[in-house]
Amino acid sequence: VHLVGLLMLIYVKKSLSSQVKVVESEVCGVGILGYGGNKGAVAVRLNIYDTTICFVNSHLAAHKNNVQGRNSDFNNICKRLRFKLPGREEKIGDHNYTFWVGDLNYRLTCTDLSEVYREINEGNIGKLLRSDQLLIERKNRRTFPEWKEGDILFLPTYKYQTGTDKYDTREDKKKRFPAWCDRIQWRVDEKVKGTAVKQVYYKRAEQKSSDHKPVMAWFNVTAQNVIKSAKVQVLESITRQFDTWENNQIPQVSLNRNELTFNDVRFGIPQTQEVIVENIGKSPATYCFASGAGNGSQQWKGWLEVEPKAGYIPPKHTVRLKVTINVDTKTAGPLNQGLDSLQTMLIFRLKLRTEDELGKDYYITVNGTYLRSAFGCSLEYLVRTPMPVRAVGPTTKAQPESVLTLPKEIWRLADYIYRQGIDEEDLFLTSGDQKQVEEIRECLDTGRGFGKFSVHSMAQALIELLNNLSQPIFPMGLIDEMRTNANITDFCKQSLLRLTPIHYNAFIYILSFLREILKHSRSNKLNADKVVPLFAECLFRYNPGAAEKLQNMRQKPYMVLRHYLTDGSFTSKK
Secondary structure, three states, X not given: OEEOOEEOOOOOOOOOHHHEEEEEEEEEEOOHHHOOXXXXXXXXXXXXXXXXXXXXXEEOOOOOOOHHHHHHHHHHHXXXXXXXXXXXXXXXXXXXXXXXXXXXXXXXXXXXXXHHHHHHHHOOHHHHHOOEHHHHHHHOOOOOOOOEOOOOOOOOOEOEOOOOOOEOOOOOOOOOOOEOOEEEEEEEOOOOOOOOEEEEEEEEOOOOOOOOOOXXXXXXXXXXXXXXXXXXXXXXXXXXXXHHHHHHHOOOEEEOOOEEEEEEEOOOOOEEEEEEEEEOOOOOEEEEEEEEOOOOOOOOOOOEEEEOOEEEEOOOOEEEEEEEEOOOHHHHHHHHOOOOOOEEEEEEEEEOOOOOOOOEEEEEEEXXXXXXXXOOOOHHHHHOOOOOHHHOOOOOOOOHHHXXXXXXXXXXHHHHHHHHHOOOOOOOOOOOOHHHHHHHHHHHXXXXXXXXXXXXXXXXXXXXXXXXXXOOOOOHHHHHXXXXXOOHHHHHHHHHHOOOHHHHHHHHHHHHHHHHHHHOXXXXXXXXXXXXXXXXXXXXXXXXXXXXXXXXXXXXXXXXXXXXXXXXXXXXXX
């Protein structure tokens, strides 16, 4: 292959010729106007056995101070020269081995010509090489950054007087600094392992037909010869090993149970069971939870909680999953009315990595029986349920004539307090016994008569019942509408008219009950300032922060409830 003055011949031993294939050649001009052939490169690529080799012969920009021009020529050749192969193109750097030869035209940075000749005469090659432009540029990675070159042990190859072995020092000729313009470099692809290229020698030829002394080198190169049958066997072996490895990487766990049954779940009393998960595989297991409701939904049931929901289990380790059912105000209503049940399916999802979307799923069935309770119900539901809530079936419907004026549960609690402890000191301010409170709740839900309970426990049960109605007796939204300068009596009267009859009756009943309690303030030590904050929270669902509580009666909910309690005009039935 040739380009103007560039010529490259590739010779192959006859014994190797049958192994040389896919031979392609290309040229790239970088001379005049960036494309002229006076400067540029010719290249040949070939496959020998299963190894690719590329040879490049170039002539780069001349003149001592044109280092940047030579660097630019190198980069342009690497960028533009492409071998067109069937279905693809290859660049110079795409080959296993690449050899770059030619007049690269890099000079010495020396400025004293006589000193250069003196060093040459004394054989100080190493000292002169410290000024070699190619070595300097390559070290700073501005040209041939990944290329290697053998040790230079010969004198500069340029500029000689043609036909002699003398550097051209004639007076009538332009003074040229001797330089190693002619070079041989090589590059090995990073995929090739080991010392695949070994340079046997690197020297110059002492011919006299040019002002350059040509350089030559001998390399021993290891070529890869793939034995097809062995390759198939190796690939099959690797595939089997990979399959084994991949199988070992798949997390494997065992669950000690896949069905949880919660019996007699009561309102506000959590029940917890454990599922023990053991990592029996050889790789770490990452897991998370999704929950289905049996209809393809992945929404968590409001009464269900799992901890931890996600985590990491090392091999041979276990994790204890705590599955809890807790029925509260938000979830009790649908359960009481038969619109929901304590049944769901937990999906324990095992993943190889945290970022994986899919994985192996294990299913845990959750079943429970809920003991219906007045706690968590609405006033409307309670007044239409003349029998104990626990005795009502999910499809039971009350007849209009059976609708109560007031929920019997509120009446039973208030009546007990009125008869047994209206004079009890700090009534409603002293906490009751929690076990007794739960027993009182059972009596309300089953219709069983009250035993001998502390009046403080009974008072606490009343507060909890009011707090756990599905909706407040007196909506907080009404109070939010009160303007700062509003007449409070008019506002309170108008607000009562906006209550439904059921909520109106319950609110007036509680007001009357609290007035009766305040009549016994001498014995029970209660007054409006003590009662109002407590009942504002359970009647209005007013939850003030600490700063608001300090302001006490200045808050609108407190002002409204205090007015209802202390003004005598709010006792009639709607």
